[in-house]
Amino acid sequence: xxxxxxxxxxxxxxxxxxxxxxxxxxxxxxxxxxxxxxxxxxxxxxxxxxxxxxxxxx
Numbered sequence: 001x002x003x004x005x006x007x008x009x010x011x012x013x014x015x016x017x018x019x020x021x022x023x024x025x026x027x028x029x030x031x032x033x034x035x036x037x038x039x040x041x042x043x044x045x046x047x048x049x050x051x052x053x054x055x056x057x058x
Contacts, residue, residue, distance in 0.1 A: 001056075012053050020046040 001009075023043040030036040 006057075009053055009056055013050060016046055016050040016053060020050065 020043055023039055023046060027036055027039045027043060030039060
């Protein structure tokens with residue numbers, strides 16, 4: 001993997017981590033159960049994306 005590709009993956013991992021943290025924060029503030037469930041699904045997708053990107057480093 002080239003240094004440029006590695007930097008891209010590291011940047012993408014940072015974005016996924018930031019989005020997951022934001023979703024988790026929003027989820028704790030929500031009262032509506034349906035909306036909370038929807039945001040939880042987004043959190044799970046962000047975690048899956050992070051894991052796939054992280055897997056590229058192995």
